[in-house]
Amino acid sequence: MELIDGKFIADTIKKEIAQSVEQMVAEGKKRPHLAAILVGHDGGSETYVAHKVKACEQCGFESTLIRYEDDVTEAELLAAIQRLNEDESVDGFIVQLPLPRHISEQKIIEAIDYRKDVDGFHPINVGRMSIGLPCYLSATPAGIIELLGRYNINTKGANCVVLGRSNIVGKPVASLMMQKHPPGDATVTVCHSATKNLKEICAQADIIIAALGSPGFVKEDMVKPGAVIIDVGTTRVPDATRKSGFRLSGDVDFENVAEKCSYITPVPGGVGPMTIVSLMKNTLLAAQHAIY
């Protein structure tokens, strides 16, 4: 079994991006600039945004963090998005999800100019990805594809089972894995809450991408010997032995599955760091006007 070291790959790519940025600066161009809107003080969101800001520093990007309290109105948030859409100094921006219940996440996502939508959540980017056109790829799916590529994992004709059909992971990663170009070209099955013979389907998979948010869901008896396991789960599980009071748990029963498979991503340190790196890549592409 080989551990897929997402942290190492992410660090490598950040260095590659930083080199591109230094070259841009040397050519007299401005540094890429990512802005993030953070609403409230959710622990997970605070951590993610802090990681994103740090990644910007590592890549040589400029970054701006715009904070709102939980009671911000939808109209205020839409106005902030409008300002970022129009701000020529900002190449791309994200609104950290989840948002408070009184705000429509979909409305917010659609208000973002798709040419600055570096999270790849806008319907235009989702549609272009499905069709196979250049676009901002959704960050987590793009990170997964990048990992498979960097580890030279054969995906062509592989049976790939995606667990979960969320709009930010399951559906888009399925879409990417079935595209004709590598890494992709896999035979893709999407399983979810209504799937009946899930264990049987998983046991036939060459590649399992688990994105259910259900700690330890994928057990040893669901995995074919030699399968590749990509664990997207990052659920906070209470853990009194940690200073934080919790630990991150993946969707895979790592201890027992690891022995059986050929490759596996750890949690943390697998897909997580790659998600942030995909966001950096999209921001670089935005600054270079490489897509739109």
Added chain:
Amino acid sequence: MELIDGKFIADTIKKEIAQSVEQMVAEGKKRPHLAAILVGHDGGSETYVAHKVKACEQCGFESTLIRYEDDVTEAELLAAIQRLNEDESVDGFIVQLPLPRHISEQKIIEAIDYRKDVDGFHPINVGRMSIGLPCYLSATPAGIIELLGRYNINTKGANCVVLGRSNIVGKPVASLMMQKHPPGDATVTVCHSATKNLKEICAQADIIIAALGSPGFVKEDMVKPGAVIIDVGTTRVPDATRKSGFRLSGDVDFENVAEKCSYITPVPGGVGPMTIVSLMKNTLLAAQHAIY
């Protein structure tokens, strides 16, 4: 085995649409208006467009056919699209595909105002469909979903195998079949040219949607007893016994598969008529401003 009578269902829906239109007219509203651009004289395209014009009549729609010769330039076509985008009397329009090689189909599709894109090919409509938002559903996939619904075929948790990953059938029908709402909620596998164990995968399917364009591809030994077979193939096969010199052949070896399955669509008279009806439905929705 029960034959899925697409022609009958399509006629029923056209009557439903015609009733809605008469009610609209009685309320002083204008009739829905569909325009179609046809380039050249491809036999298949001529037939499809003629069917669409006839369906408009049956539904009480106004229709406009705009013809160009094969040597029309991309710029001329883009200008025609711009005029239709701006023409308030036109609710929706299509550009019949395929187009001559010197014209970029993707550029043409993206030039259509997504609010008039009743074929559902524009990236915004594709993306919104994937996310599960209201949109113009791609016509053939929507027709398939409608057939499954009208025949009360259980799709929830069913193993659905889609053969083919085209942008106009395979990918969008897979996307619809995996959505949470019925008819959908199926466990979906997308197979294609790179799939290795295709026969084995098909043999496990509760529903097979064949959209390869490969006459008679799906054989008896690939089908589980009692499976539901949706045949999207419509390939013109030379046939000297026909006046036209050809017959339409589906992707399924109908004669041998029919005995084994629970439901099957014939070719012609199955999915084909439903595709046109979906286009009519989208045009009605456009005239009612029901989506955008």
